[in-house]
Amino acid sequence: MRIATVEATPNIAVVKYWGKRDNKIILPMEGSQSFTIDSLKTRTTVMFSDKFKEDEFWLNNKKVDLTDKEIAERMQQLNIIRERAGITLKAKIVSINCFPTAAGFASSASGLAALACAASRAAGLNLSAKELSILARLGSGSACRSVVGGFVEWHKGTKEDGSDSFAETIYPANHWPELRLVSAVLAEGKKKVSSRAGMKQTVATSVLYTARLAYLPTLLKEMREAVGRKDFAKFAELTMRESNNMHATMLDTWPPIMYLNDLSKQVIYAVGELNANEIKAAYTFDAGPNAHIYTLEKNVPEVKRMLEGINGVQKVIVSKIGNGPVYLEQEREHLIDPKTGNVREHYYDEKANLIVIKEDEK
Ligand code: DP6
Numbered sequence: 001m002r003i004a005t006v007e008a009t010p011n012i013a014v015v016k017y018w019g020k021r022d023n024k025i026i027l028p029m030e031g032s033q034s035f036t037i038d039s040l041k042t043r044t045t046v047m048f049s050d051k052f053k054e055d056e057f058w059l060n061n062k063k064v065d066l067t068d069k070e071i072a073e074r075m076q077q078l079n080i081i082r083e084r085a086g087i088t089l090k091a092k093i094v095s096i097n098c099f100p101t102a103a104g105f106a107s108s109a110s111g112l113a114a115l116a117c118a119a120s121r122a123a124g125l126n127l128s129a130k131e132l133s134i135l136a137r138l139g140s141g142s143a144c145r146s147v148v149g150g151f152v153e154w155h156k157g158t159k160e161d162g163s164d165s166f167a168e169t170i171y172p173a174n175h176w177p178e179l180r181l182v183s184a185v186l187a188e189g190k191k192k193v194s195s196r197a198g199m200k201q202t203v204a205t206s207v208l209y210t211a212r213l214a215y216l217p218t219l220l221k222e223m224r225e226a227v228g229r230k231d232f233a234k235f236a237e238l239t240m241r242e243s244n245n246m247h248a249t250m251l252d253t254w255p256p257i258m259y260l261n262d263l264s265k266q267v268i269y270a271v272g273e274l275n276a277n278e279i280k281a282a283y284t285f286d287a288g289p290n291a292h293i294y295t296l297e298k299n300v301p302e303v304k305r306m307l308e309g310i311n312g313v314q315k316v317i318v319s320k321i322g323n324g325p326v327y328l329e330q331e332r333e334h335l336i337d338p339k340t341g342n343v344r345e346h347y348y349d350e351k352a353n354l355i356v357i358k359e360d361e362k
Contacts, residue, residue, distance in 0.1 A: 112139030149324030
């Protein structure tokens with residue numbers, strides 16, 4: 001059966017990817033590092049069939065326009081997968097996110113990682129983690145880090161064809177079992193400048209960006225060592241300063257880009273207070289105002305209290321470090337009915353944190 005379903009989760013970078021040297025096949029200016037988390041998953045089912053007249057993509061129960069240039073660019077992996085598998089069948093892709101889409105939570109990372117894994121499996125390919133990472137990278141740079149679990153490094157690579165630009169696990173998910181990520185939703189809704197457009201503009205105009213590139217190789221090494229030693233204080237300092245550094249180059253971009261809002265800044269100050277006597281928390285921000293705070297299990301209650309005390313924090317989500325994508329093998333877990341090729345009625349039950357699939361009508 002040419003159908004596969006995969007659940008993938010986001011990753012939150014501690015050394016950020018911000019800038020490409022190749023915009024088409026998505027090659028980064030420098031390496032980056034992240035932890036894959038175990039919650040906020042995306043489930044994606046891909047089915048290839050001669051029943052389908054054209055490719056179709058449903059995201060959160062809405063049909064996505066595949067003729068849109070940006071979407072088509074992000075889906076380039078689909079044709080590569082078909083070519084490699086030697087098939088010309090059309091695909092139906094159905095995907096659902098268990099979190100707010102495009103609000104600075106890395107929905108594109110989990111989504112495009114799930115797509116790479118599900119589409120290649122559905123096409124009958126049995127690819128290595130490295131090959132999957134390269135495919136996911138073509139959809140979204142950060143997605144290449146979500147095809148594996150634990151502490152992950154995306155090697156920038158040097159080859160023009162991108163064959164050495166992939167992510168791999170440096171330390172598995174159980175290396176630092178006490179580590180947690182506490183994420184605060186500060187604002188829902190779509191961000192103003194996409195990461196794709198924003199980073200291009202930073203590379204083109206920011207004066208500070210050169211200094212950033214010069215310091216990144218040292219940072220990658222120091223971060224690898226701090227995580228290896230499970231040295232939270234060092235890890236936290238490196239993480240916060242790195243987030244600040246990336247956001248400094250954003251502000252230095254012309255026209256300026258500002259993803260942090262006043263609430264984000266309140267979180268930065270509150271973390272500073274929390275850390276006054278002992279380093280307990282490390283904030284990091286992506287291309288949006290939401291705060292991601294790495295901390296240790298024993299400090300989660302204090303971090304949560306701190307966030308809940310800030311007026312405007314809408315939601316707090318605690319995650320552990322995850323193992324990467326999971327292939328769902330049960331027939332009833334597919335978002336497409338394998339017999340008919342129809343999309344199954346489904347929704348995300350936020351309270352129960354479950355994807356509910358309506359029973360097939362007989
Ligand atoms: C700020 O991976 O979304 O989250 O490759 O253009 O799809 P594209 O960009 P994307 O950028 C993520 C940027 C970031 C930092 C990070 O995750 O490393």
